Amino acid sequence: MASTSEVGNAKNVAHFSTLITYCQSYGTTYNPSNNAIKIPQLTTLLNTAQTDQNNVLTDEATETSARNARIVAFKDIKKLSTRLLAAVGAAGATAQQKANAKTINRKIQGSRAKIVPVPTPTPTPSPNPTPSPTNQKTTTPPGTITPIPTPTPTPSTPTSISVAQLSYDNLIQHIAAFIALLQTIPTYNPNETDLKIANLNTYMANLIATNQAEIVAHTKANNTRIARNKVLYTNITGLCDIGEESKDYIKSVYGSTAPEYKQVRKLKFTKKRI
Numbered sequence: 448m449a450s451t452s453e454v455g456n457a458k459n460v461a462h463f464s465t466l467i468t469y470c471q472s473y474g475t476t477y478n479p480s481n482n483a484i485k486i487p488q489l490t491t492l493l494n495t496a497q498t499d500q501n502n503v504l505t506d507e508a509t510e511t512s513a514r515n516a517r518i519v520a521f522k523d524i525k526k527l528s529t530r531l532l533a534a535v536g537a538a539g540a541t542a543q544q545k546a547n548a549k550t551i552n553r554k555i556q557g558s559r560a561k562i563v564p565v566p567t568p569t570p571t572p573s574p575n576p577t578p579s580p581t582n583q584k585t586t587t588p589p590g591t592i593t594p595i596p597t598p599t600p601t602p603s604t605p606t607s608i609s610v611a612q613l614s615y616d617n618l619i620q621h622i623a624a625f626i627a628l629l630q631t632i633p634t635y636n637p638n639e640t641d642l643k644i645a646n647l648n649t650y651m652a653n654l655i656a657t658n659q660a661e662i663v664a665h666t667k668a669n670n671t672r673i674a675r676n677k678v679l680y681t682n683i684t685g686l687c688d689i690g691e692e693s694k695d696y697i698k699s700v701y702g703s704t705a706p707e708y709k710q711v712r713k714l715k716f717t718k719k720r721i
Contacts, residue, residue: 455717459679460496462714463690467493469710484693496686499675506668513664520657524618528555531625534642538635547628555621615658622651676721687716
């Protein structure tokens, strides 16, 4: 489903096209002195807007396709990471290598490290406790300011350590780290084809390629939207402002109650910030 914003862009272009049709129907009566709202200039602006709008639709379709391809490429990365972690354990890796594999897997899974408790300090008793005097009145000399004791800060306990580094770039880096770790384990030589290092490198190359393709497609679509929006919404020279100026001219020619103006009055041009 198209967004409300995109529907609004299409409506503005459609209304501008209808406006030109009305202007043409008025014949020689539509004869503005403002060059920007003459019919040839209106037609040129409409053609540019329609071309830019079509370019947006084309580039957005390409962007969607690239985004879907990236989703497919990355969809099994968590399962693969779980299998690699088990393969490391089965390959006779060292304790440190297993620990490193667990860390990488945790980042890929987006899970959290265990809570690290902060030990509560135990007060050390005084070696020679002095008994507190009872029923003894303490006096403060006149003019002495009694200092306010500074409260002892209570150490905070972190609730968790976040390792949810789940952007596509980070996932690629985590897989690269996993492959680098596997290469340091001489006994890592699984029979499973997809777990072999050569195939893992191919898998990672595909992740990089699909991620880059989505970035390129998104950038192109975004730049196309910017170009289209400038044509539609730039102050004074944009399609919306030009459309309103043309409507004002028709109102000045025929009057606010004339049927000619009522035709174009209903054509709304909704501006947005660019």
